[in-house]
Each structure stands twice: as C-alpha cells, then as structure tokens.
Amino acid sequence: GQNIDQPTEMTATEGAIVQINCTYQTSGFNGLFWYQQHAGEAPTFLSYNVLDGLEEKGRFSSFLSRSKGYSYLLLKELQMKDSASYLCAVPDSNYQLIWGAGTKLIIKP
C-alpha cells in the first residue's frame, strides 16, 4: 500500500526558518508534490521533486531523498501569510495524487 506521514501541526516565529518533513511509502515512484492550502481555499502548487536533492524557489525550497522515502519543505524568512496547511502528495501508478493529512503551520509574531 501507499502511506504518507507528515506532522500534524508546527509553530514558528515570523522571520524564522521552518522545515516540514514528509515520509512516504509507495510502490513505484512518480515524484512528490508540495502544496499550500489556506483555510477554506483550494491547494496551490509549490513544488515537484522527482530527483534527489534540493530545489530552491525563492523563500521556499524542497528536498527529496528517494532512497530514504523522505522529503522536506523549507520555508525561510517566514511571513504571517505563510500560516497555512502544507500538503505532501505523491502520484500513484495511475498518476492520481495520494495526499498526506497536511501540516498546519502557525506563524507567531
């Protein structure tokens, strides 16, 4: 079967750095997505990793280790608007997304 684990909730301070981890078990691998979802809104795409390593995109970076079944999303220079849920998702063999439960990130001033 397929399983995705990520922490339920994290708290960080404005201006700081936070790392949100995601571990997965899948039969086969077709990449890993990170999405941001604000309360009451649909998810928005942040990143897609299919090769090992770190991909940087502005304040957000995403890392993947296929051998460890592990990814993280790194958010730098946190802003209050970054308060949201962050969802890790992997496509199955039919390219349907299997979603993690999401990590609620709370940013404090």
Added chain:
Amino acid sequence: GAVVSQHPSWVICKSGTSVKIECRSLDFQATTMFWYRQFPKQSLMLMATSNEGSKATYEQGVEKDKFLINHASLTLSTLTVTSAHPEDSSFYICSASDGLTSYNEQFFGPGTRLTVL
C-alpha cells in the same frame, strides 16, 4: 495560464434536494478532471476521476448514483450531489490536468462549500 474555475463558490440547500457544481478549465483543455472532498481539518479525499467523453472512475466507497459526474467537454465537468443530506456538507474541490507535463500536474479550482440543512 492554467486557471480552473468552480461555480458556485458556496451553496446552501435543503436536505433531499440536488446540487450541481461546475468545474471549468478557462485557458487549457483538460483531458482529465478530478473531484475531491475535504472535511474540516482533514486532507483531500479523491472522489472520482473523469476523462472527457467517458464515464468517471469512482473511488471505493463513493456512491456513483449519488455523486453524478459528467465530463462533457474538454473544458467542463460537473458534479451533481443528488438527494443531498447534512452529512454531504463539505468542501468540494475539482482539479484538472492537461496531460502535457511529465507528471500530469493538476490545477485546482477554488472549491465549492456545500452546506445541507
């Protein structure tokens, strides 16, 4: 580019009535559309996958006679919740894929919040 719209954004209906939600890809052709449901504080749950011109594929536990999906064109899919009940109250989100990226990226609509009284 890659904009997906949903209509309505929110709807309140009486128990026993039917509600239709539209999902449109505004600037691309969506070969595949996905319908999700999300309950408060939970992750997205895939309900069904539809390809233009063919019947939708429903996930286990989703009643196809209750949640009617029509994908009549490459830019429009509809989800009809028939005989809605309070337990159907949820956030319904559609997404669409044009099949052009190697990883079949899904573009999400803004969601429709359904409240059944």
